Amino acid sequence: MKISNLLRIAWKAIQRNSMRAFLTMLGIIIGVAAVIAMISIGQGSKQSIQSQISGMGSNMITIRPSSNVMGGPRMDNTSVQTLTEQDLIALQKQMVFINALSPSVFSRGQVINGPYNWSTTMQGVNPEYFTIRGWALKDGVLFTKQDVKLAAKVCLIGQTVQHNLFSDGEDGIGKSIRFKKIPFKIIGVMSKKGENAFGQDQDDVILAPISTVQKRILSTIYYQTIFASAVNENAIENAATEIQQILRTSHKLQKGTDDDFTVRTQAELINTFSATSRTLTILLTVIAGISLIVGGIGIMNIMYVSVTERTKEIGLRMSLGARGIDILLQFLIEAVMISITGGIIGVVLGITATKLVTYFMHWPTLITQSSILVSFLVCFVTGVFFGYYPALKASKLNPIEALRYE
Amino acid sequence: MDSILVEIKNLSREFKMGDETVRALNDISFTIKSGEFITIMGSSGSGKTTLLNILGCLDKPTSGAYFLDRINVGALSKNELAKLRNKKLGFIFQSYNLLARTTALENVELPLLYNSEISSKERREKAMNALEAVNLSDRIHYLPNQLSGGQQQRVAIARALVNDPIVILADEATGNLDSRTSYGIMMLMQELNAVHGKTIVFITHEPDIASFSKRTILLRDGKVINDTINDRIRSAKTVLQNMPINTELASILK
Known part of the structure; x- marks a missing residue:
């Protein structure tokens, strides 16, 4: 057949x-x-x-403090104070798989420009933060290492903040705004970043030198987060391990104890x-x-x-x-x-x-x-x-x- | 052309019905030579159908032997029987058994589809020739429901001819037709037998139909009670010519 x-x-x-x-x-x-x-x-x-998620900076690694206390009252991560400038220096000295580091602190508050006011977040970072996030300026200039050293009262604003503080057509560069009663001079406007994977508006932020926010607003010597970026995507895992080892040494943690910080990579988020x-x-x-x-x-x-x-x-x-x-x-x-x-x-x-x-x-x-x-x-x-x-x-x-x- | 095509020797076929054994065929023997036109007659229950099933290689005898073209049918497997039916036999049924919604040509081609040695070109050619042999060349693309009963039966006859079988088996082939159309079919049978030399075994219960054949085997209760050569064969053509002619027959008689 x-x-x-x-x-x-x-x-x-x-x-x-x-x-x-x-x-x-x-x-x-x-x-x-x-x-x-x-x-x-x-x-x-x-x-x-x-x-x-990759848009957030695909090589980005986030280091946050965490409590290693077992039992008893455990506090919210942001109130745990373990990351300091020492850690940052240790990382900067020993890093192999990392090409940029930026500490960060946050402060929520009301920002005022004359008749306009807006509730937003001020984030203190150093200039490397923009490299890590892959975030470009739209107008103006970035703050410098010098600004960080001097705790200069300068800031960069996200587009959402710009829209809420200034009338149409006004870019706000050179203007002075007040955040928690402290005047900041706007030196630049960031490009639009949009919403992140959680639906959060990433443009609703004011970026200022880390030292300025730490000293003048929060009065703290601790960091809430350290952002790092691996040299390339393949090095993410190595970089995370490297960070963990450096910080354990820096924090003098004994073998067998838990980390008092967490290292998160984008890969984990993606997963x-x-x-x-x-x-x-x-x-x-x-x-x-x-x-x-x-x-x-x-x-x-x-x-x-x-x-x-x-x-x-x-x-x-x-x-x-x-x-x-x-x-x-x-x-x-x-x-x-x-x-x-x-x-x-x-x-x-x-x-x-x-x-x-x-x-x-x-x-x-x-x-x-x-x-x-x-x-x-x-x-x-x-x-x-x-x-x-x-x-x-x-x-x-x-x-x-x-x-x-x- | 006197070679023996069918040889039945002491053949019996029994059926088990519960505890009882029914003998549908009881020790029958006969032979059929090439070129014969035989009618097998008998009332219902005489074993006609059982005999036809065995002759048609659809069933096997319980005892005795059946040789078709010198092949011992009883020894064959199911698949070998199917092949034998495909190559050596042509079936004509009472109810035509044409595939619905399928053209006359495709119906005639059907047996050749089960023969892998035949190309599609050959298949078409053979089917056309077969339809020509039954005078239906002008109806090849008609569907069964567009044809009259007589025409449908002629398509079925063409289908039985298409594989060039050594024996054509007809089971009450005129049973569903009026007498005039029946004579037309018998005329075609006589023509196939006389002109094309086809060997035909025609099963019927009508003595009228049997009178067109050359030989009649009469069955009763599973036994052959009479096997006679018909010395006064009627010509279906003559019978038809003596009847009032209608349009369908005109096409056959042409």
Whole structure:
């Protein structure tokens, strides 16, 4: 039996019942379209989260103080005071995998410019912070190391702050604003950074020299955070280990005691988010997979009906010389053709649906080749799996009885 | 052309119905030579259908032997039987058994699809020739529901001819047709037998139909009770010519 003949026979049989074949296909079409669309949406959100996190500075490493006290009252991380200038100097001296370091402190408060006022955060950093974050100036100049040394009362403002403190068209450079009663001179405006992965407005900030914020506002010698950047993305892990070792030595921590600081890399953040969106993707895929199984059962149901209904045809084919295997293959190929054709239509429909979602709802989507391939494979397997038993039943018919079947 | 195509020797076929054993065929023997036109007659329950199933290689005897073209059918596997049916036999059924929503040509091509030695070009050619042999060349793309009963049966006959079988087996092939159309079919059978030298085994319960054949085997209760050469063969063509002509027959008689 030639395979071309088998395909021909199966195709003719589907054609003879094209409406029913289409309705059977519908289950598969919806299933596959759902799989493609769901995976694309899942992958799209995963990718967009990843790129947002990388946008924060992909090589960035964050060092925060943490409590190593077990039991008893444990305090909030920002109130733990373990990171000092000594640590910074130790890091600067010994660093190999790090190319930039900036300590940081934060202070929330009201900022005032004449009639305007706005509640925002003042962040104290040193000039290397801008390299670490990959954050460029829009207008004006950055503060210098000299400004840090002198605890100069200068600042840079984010665009949200600019919008809230100045009327349209006014950039505010050279103006003096007051934060917690202390006047600061604006020397520059930062470029727009947008929202971070948590939905926080990164432009709602005033950046000032670290020493200024420490001494004049917070009256502290401690740092709340130290930002560092690894020399390149591959060095992130090494850099994190390096930081941990240097700080443990600097803090004179005994072996076996916990760190009194935490080192977080972007990779960890990315992993956390990837895990979340992976869960989402799995969930969506499972739902879509269930609809494929339902589609498969639809095929099985119709194939059973078809075998019963075409008993006489099967008897005829056998009397004309069809072997059991020919009948089995005919029905199996019919089932696979229905599922594969449904799969093709489903893929087209799924891609269309994905594009529509992107276009109308502005959701990030990503159509992956693997999702298309997997859908096809699943369709094929569904066809074979759910088509096999009806086909086997057909091939086992006794030609004499089948011919007499009414 | 006197070679023996079918040889049945002491053949019996039993069926188990619960505790009882029913003997559908009881120790029958006969031979069929090439070029014969035989009718097998008998009332219902006489074993006609069982005999046809065995002759058609759809069933095997319980005891005794059946040789088709010197091949011992009883010793063959299911798949070998299927191959034998495909190459050596042509079936014609009472209810035509054409595939619905399938053109006459495709219906006739059907047996050849199960023969991998035949190319699609050959298949088409053979099917066209077979349809020409039954005078349906002008109806090749018609669907069964666009054809009359007689025409449908002629498509079925073309399908039985297409693989160039050594024996054509017809099971009550005129059973669903009115007498005029039946004569038309018998005329075609006589023509296939006389002109194309086809060996035909025609199962019927109508003595009227049997009178067109060369030999009649009469079955009763699973035994051959009469096997006679018909010395007064009627010509279906003559019978038809003596009947009022209608349009469908006109096309056959042309």
